[in-house]
Amino acid sequence: MNCLDPDRRQFLKMSAATAGSALVLGISWTGSIESSEKVSPPFSPNAWLKIDTDGIVTIFIAESEMGQGSYTALAMMVAEELDAEWQKVRVEHASLDPAYGFQGTGGSRSVRRNWKTLRNAGAIARQMLLNAGSDYLNVAIDECQADKSRIIHTASAQSVSYAELVTGAAKLPIPTSITLKNPESYKLIGSSLPRLDLVEKLNGSARYGIDTKLPGMRYATIVQSPIFGGQVERFNASDIEKLPGVIDCFALDEGVVVVAKDTWQAFQARKALKIEWSEGKSTKLNSEDIIQTLVQHASLETNSLIFEKGEPLSQLKHPTNLVETQYNLPFQAHMTPEPMNCTVQIQQQRIKIWAPTQSPTNAKAAALAALKSLIAQPTQEEIDALEQRIEVITPLLGGGFGRRNLQDYVSQAVKIAHRIDQPVQLVWPRSEDLQHDYYHPLTQHRLQGVLDKQGMPQVWHHKITGLQADEYGAQTLPYSIPHIRVEMQRLDSPVPIGPWRSVSHHYNAFAIEHFFDELAVAGGHNPLHLRLRLLREPRLKAVLQIAAEAASWNKQSERRVLGCAVHSSFGSHVAEIVELVKDDNQAFRVGKITCVVDCGVAINPDTIKAQMEGSIIFALTAALKSRITLKNGKVEQSNFHDFPILSFKESPQIEVIVAKNHHDPGGAGEPGVPPLAPALANALLSAHGKPVKSLPVKFI
């Protein structure tokens, strides 16, 4: 369906043509599109910071804040090398600007990829302030030091504040070489400073994407085909247009849109929509059918080989002591608390997009693609002019977990704003959000292991079969086993698949770590001791040892059973131990969970702890409660009643220990997820003697 009428198309073409000439536009480092009238800040040697004459240090953060604490950790990295007084530090979300490179937050990368850049940015500014300060105090620079936003000359007991120096420092050349601090002299890095985004999050003033309000803004919602890939055939537009508050009702390629004066009127009208859809990709498909398909493919020999060591296949021909298993893991949804939404205002000069997105860069690309689709055969000039007009603003994100790497809601909102020619906010109701996710894929794992006479694993064979499955987390095995083979069948998916907190590490770690315990039990070994014996990575071994001690591994009983698991992902090493305790009704429940993380230098240990706590609860939801199923091509779940998440009273006690060291930083947002489900399954195996063959496991 095409919603483009000739007038609107003309507007788009016209404004595209005039945008370049009406105003002198340019990409500057601090704003995506700024007019030439912009006043330079007093002191801003690079795109990452500025210092004003009142001494306020503003640090520009180019990563989305979705709860993981990157605003604070990244600001600490700049402020550390800048020797800024922390109380004077503010953060602002960076505009979409080539100075920051690709802007996309994911893969637990925020700290890792900015580690050197941000410290350099701070150190460059400090060097310039030192130069300006030694001039100002008329002393030798090597006798000066920087501390708490001042340049200090101890010998003469003189000092001068950054506020007084910024004007002079701004005139100095950018230093070509700088020295970064020794970790021993860190003042901020390594301390649990309070998060910079909390005050607003406590008083209701924090602005998420869905809180964007514009004068004259309209409210839109959408119904997409319940069967993936279905197209709108016909719908009752004339009935809907009569409903209270409704301004417009029309179809896009993606589905039927209702625009109204408030969100509730849009949602009410949405419920009254009667739509006929063409058949889609997932017509008549059930989850059971997909599992059957995986079973069939798992027996084929056409797998791609991921890793091989030794002679696993010949060893498997006549095994004496073979252990085999199969695990089925379901689709999962992200269930971000803030449903998908986007606000768009198309003006002559600018196309402003408030996108609660993990990637403003991709949001801009999606917006441009949407606008291009509305013009027949656009010229390169028109496309360039459109691109110049697009400004992406990134508010806070009410959860991301990978979902907001996809930009479907952005392109929809742009098309709607263009059609109605008014500022508009698109909000997906919860059911739409849950039924049109990019899901964590359904996967199946077949594993075979061969034990020698001492019960030691000699052969390891792991076959991953899944819809758009990935091998990350299973490419190599953390254990010393002589013969290893890992292979994968990656099938096309009729269901949208996307990154979900820890991505393939989640399912692969479950398979590896649960099967390891199956092997240990079959061989008569204590799973903890066998791990400590076979683990190759010393840091992974170390976190497991600390966790075992913290959880009192040796103090198990009939009423207190433990399971452990380890996994390295996103540059970090994590061990988790799940405790099961028997209550008075002789049933086991989850007691305490112990987690030890080594993510290299811990910028803000308390934020890292919070990420581990959050990861454990996120993973526990998937292990115990939630899953997505398909029936006749449709997602069966629609809200928190049938996609339940862990509640307050179900939440266990959690102890997190953050290792201290000076290794380069690893990630924190995801590595806490993968070990949880296998540690839980291992505790259940120990308690009941039976492996967990599929998730979620019902026992609470």
Next chain:
Amino acid sequence: MALELLINGTTAQLEIDSNTPLLWVLRDHLTLTGSKYSCGIGLCGSCMVLIDDKPMQACQIKANQVVGKKITTIEGLAKESDHPILKAWYEIQVPQCGYCQSGQIIMAYALLKNSSNPTDDEIDQAMSKVLCRCGTYPRIRKAIHQAAEMMREKEASS
């Protein structure tokens, strides 16, 4: 239709459909966006507000049901910025994404108003009505105990 609602101590005059759920009156008509939309059917508690000091989900109440009642949202509650709950929430560093936290804080406020020294069971009962996808529950429990202690100390010293 004209409606008069008493919100955070201020009377708001509204020309709206009186069946509009309070959540959307707050968010879309009064730009009080601290109360959040997440499930829309009374399951998640992100839109928790106080109606005559009782916690209720704003998505489940129609505007015409709260005429003449005292409505308090997070914006109203946060006017007492030194409230022990807000202080404890800050000290314990509870929020992550923060989206559900206004609901959590409203619920904790109502809990501590009724019980100055709640047991873990009482906390479980009350707080299980507000869901958090980021997993801030262990910190919420700590913050409630800490806020309760601060409130008892405050009471004892006054």
